[in-house]
Amino acid sequence: MSKISMITGANRGLGRNAAISIAKAGNDVIVTYRGNEAQAQEVVEEIRALGRKAVALQLDVTKISTFPAFVATLKKALSEIFGRDSFDHLINNAGHGEMTPFAETTEQQFDSLFDVHVKGVFFLVQAVLPILADNGRIITYSSGLTRVSFPGFSAYSAAKGAIEILTVYLAKELGERGITANCVAPGAIETDFLGGAVRDTPAYNEAFASMTALGRVGLPDDIGPMVASLLRDDNRWVTAQRIEVSGGQTI
Secondary structure (H helix, E strand, C coil), rough: CCCCEEEEECCCCCHHHHHHHHHHCCCEEEEEEECCCCHHHHHHHHHHHCCCEEEEEECCCCHHCCCCCCCCHHHHHHHHHHHCCCCCEEHHHHCCCCCCCCHHHHHHHHHHHHHHHHHHHHHHHHHHHHHEEEEEEEECCCHHHHCCCCCCCHHHHHHHHHHHHHHHHHHHHHHHCCEEEEEEEEECCCCCCCCCHHHHHHHHHHHHHHCCCCCCCHHHHHHHHHHHHHHHHHHCCCCCEEEECCCCCCC
């Protein structure tokens, strides 16, 4: 029986790449999106073209009060599309960044980052636990910026540091069900993160490339296949780990 992976914020960027990589590895996929349904449907069609089942569901991870209704919709999709009453993998990808000096960071910016990257993850995992299969997998996303400082990312990096600790606790408390929890930490990647700053700004691209052992910044294709590999049955003994996928950034 095929495994089912749900990926938040999978309509673009690293989430989209992970969704396609996971489908290529043989899993069915639930794509969630916040606002761009058309993008999400394009990802669904790509996955179906690979011979896998897929569906797109709307979810704003900052709106905790909507989680019970989302779980009801998820249960219906699992039954009608996949013939299941549970799913196997939760990949908490949804997120955004802020690049603001510490002294200028506003409470709204701080709250927005923690709502998406910490609070939303915490309560989404809690909400879906009853339908996350035993021996399942949880993946969270951190950042290379929890190991090296770069001006402007104090609030973002603090949120990512919090998610690293939460992941350890998920591994500990859910381990009795055979559920693993690991945190993937990309380095600088060419996506539309921060408006495409690393991808489209030569000075940023060159600065981060110079910090990296392999001599370039990352691409989405450097991250998605690694995420898919963590979901393989023979990776069952890896849990509570922060796994940096950065090409050797700042070593």
